[in-house]
Amino acid sequence: MKKIYSDILSFRGSHYDFGLYQGQQLAGSWTVKNREKQWKVRKPRFVVETEEVKAAIVRFAPGLWEELLGLRDGLGWPMEQVLMEFGGYRIDYKRSGCSIMTGDGYMIRNYDYMPKTYEGRYSLFQPTDQGYAIIGPTQRITGRMDGMNEKGLVMGYNFMHRKRPGDGFICCMIGRMILESCADVQEAVDMLKEIPHRHSFSYTVFDRSNQTYIVEASPRGVEVRQSDVCTNHFEIMTKENRNHLVDSMKRMDAIQSNRPEVKSAMDAFRLMNDTDRGVFSKQYRNWAGTIHTSGYLPQEQKAWMALGGDREPVEIDFGKWLTGAELGFERIEGEVDTDIPFAHMEDGAYWSGKK
Numbered sequence: 127m128k129k130i131y132s133d134i135l136s137f138r139g140s141h142y143d144f145g146l147y148q149g150q151q152l153a154g155s156w157t158v159k160n161r162e163k164q165w166k167v168r169k170p171r172f173v174v175e176t177e178e179v180k181a182a183i184v185r186f187a188p189g190l191w192e193e194l195l196g197l198r199d200g201l202g203w204p205m206e207q208v209l210m211e212f213g214g215y216r217i218d219y220k221r222s223g224c225s226i227m228t229g230d231g232y233m234i235r236n237y238d239y240m241p242k243t244y245e246g247r248y249s250l251f252q253p254t255d256q257g258y259a260i261i262g263p264t265q266r267i268t269g270r271m272d273g274m275n276e277k278g279l280v281m282g283y284n285f286m287h288r289k290r291p292g293d294g295f296i297c298c299m300i301g302r303m304i305l306e307s308c309a310d311v312q313e314a315v316d317m318l319k320e321i322p323h324r325h326s327f328s329y330t331v332f333d334r335s336n337q338t339y340i341v342e343a344s345p346r347g348v349e350v351r352q353s354d355v356c357t358n359h360f361e362i363m364t365k366e367n368r369n370h371l372v373d374s375m376k377r378m379d380a381i382q383s384n385r386p387e388v389k390s391a392m393d394a395f396r397l398m399n400d401t402d403r404g405v406f407s408k409q410y411r412n413w414a415g416t417i418h419t420s421g422y423l424p425q426e427q428k429a430w431m432a433l434g435g436d437r438e439p440v441e442i443d444f445g446k447w448l449t450g451a452e453l454g455f456e457r458i459e460g461e462v463d464t465d466i467p468f469a470h471m472e473d474g475a476y477w478s479g480k481k
Contacts, residue, residue, distance in 0.1 A: 130471065133457055157245055220240065222413055229394055236418075287366065
């Protein structure tokens with residue numbers, strides 16, 4: 127078992143100042159060092175044009191461009207490097223797992239991926255210039271893998287495949303843009319229909335109305351359905367699915383078969399986080415091990431977070447934080463059953479050659 131942690135970033139201010147703050151924190155960190163080593167053996171397959179990325183970002187979430195400028199200044203990097211790392215536009219994304227379920231007043235999500243990519247950053251950001259306040263774990267610094275905003279909109283995504291990518295945004299940047307700019311599920315669905323998608327993912331959006339929509343999105347089209355469970359396959363755009371869906375179907379069946387026993391948000395959390403219930407995954411070397419289980423209760427404005435399995439969630443009262451209250455702690459700790467390095471904690475969280 128490896129002890130891991132996520133640092134909590136609690137910030138109120140402008141997007142530029144938030145970017146500057148993050149850049150100063152990241153300078154010289156293991157996250158940056160591991161990424162630098164990664165680019166030595168894996169070259170990008172495309173050129174990131176600054177004006178192209180700026181135009182794409184400003185259309186959907188203009189504050190994010192200011193955050194990227196702050197990151198540039200905080201890190202002392204050229205803008206092209208900042209966009210390659212954190213711009214979220216035309217960047218490759220590896221395969222992953224993930225499971226999501228929603229119910230009366232909650233969304234619970236297992237984030238299944240490779241430890242070498244995990245940043246260990248849990249962010250609370252209340253902008254003073256534009257956009258909604260957001261709580262949730264980061265991916266590629268500016269992106270969000272799941273989260274909730276001040277309006278009670280909740281988002282999480284599930285990987286489908288990365289065949290035939292298009293020009294567009296990757297999943298975590300799309301997640302951030304939704305939370306940054308949308309007040310409810312209908313606005314989120316509308317944005318997901320309009321935004322350009324680089325890869326194929328399902329986006330689950332949920333809000334205080336208890337409505338859940340699953341948006342199946344790829345570079346070739348977008349479809350919308352209503353459901354309270356999502357794993358790693360499309361149900362409308364089935365021609366987009368991968369050939370091997372056994373694990374995805376297995377996790378979906380485990381959630382559905384246990385649904386009658388789930389009477390509360392905590393019951394749902396236990397179903398997802400307990401390692402003996404068929405949903406939690408230990409396939410870390412296959413890019414599909416559960417790193418965290420997150421929970422969002424939009425009607426109560428509370429968030430839950432647990433690193434690793436069989437854990438009690440850390441509860442954060444987002445509503446109180448929005449009124450100016452401090453959290454009283456700076457780190458979330460946990461354990462995962464792997465010896466793979468984590469990007470934010472140690473050396474070796476990168477690939478050499480084709481690994």
